[in-house]
Amino acid sequence: MSSRLASFRGPSTPSSSPVAVRQPNTPSSPSRFSELPHHRTLRSQLLELRNVAYEWDERVSEQGLKAVSSLIDARTELDNELAVLSSGRQPAYPIVLEKLRFMESRIEELHEVIRRLDKLFQKMVKIIKSLEVLLHEVHKTKGWKFVEEPLWVTWSLEKFVTKLPYILKPYRHSLEMCIDLAEQLRPHDVTFEESRHIVAQWQAQPHLAQGGWDAVWEDICAVEVDRWNAPR
Secondary structure, rough: OOHHHHHHHOOOOOOOOOOOOOOOOOOOHHHHHOHHHHHHHHHHHHHHHHHHHHHHHHHHHHHHHHHHHHHHHHHHHHHHHOOOOOOOOOHHHHHHHHHHHHHHHHHHHHHHHHHHHHHHHHHHHHHHHHHHHHHHHHHHOOOHHOOOOOOOOOHHHHHHHHHHHHHHHHHHHHHHHHHHHHHOOOOOOOOHHHHHHHHHHHHHHHHHHHOOOOHHHHHHHHHHHOOOOOOO
């Protein structure tokens, strides 16, 4: 009887030498054994270029859009306040002055966004130029055939470096558009309908929607660059 009840007394004492669980033997990517300095340099610069593009998006869609929207809202509020005044009655000077100062601060904030975008664009240019130097140096030491060979999957160093400059065009157009929209917003007599159109253009960023980093390069790098796992 006692022997039959032994099985109900709970689990038996675990062995002091548990059986080891075999881990699946997953081979590392072959490229990890053959990476050369130019592999790491290219990946590092691509990640930096992505960071610049993401900061660009944040500056435009958050800081810039907030400045544009608050400027238009302030003008609309002032127009509404002036509209309710009886004919011939002068508005309270402090109220108008306060609104105008706020509007000017939003315009200055918008110009600060544009200055930052210009710096980011110059940083993109610098990154791409550094990769052109890298291609030249590798070609000089290893030969042209070497730089045309695939790095990780199918794209070669030569293909990366010759294709990357195309990303500059949409960002240059985006910068030029932001400058133009900011100039359109500067006069305080811009109509509400014109302002709505400007906000829509600023928010849409059509050039980046077609040729920006996320539209083109993120998918390419996810496939063609080994260990493309840096956090956004």
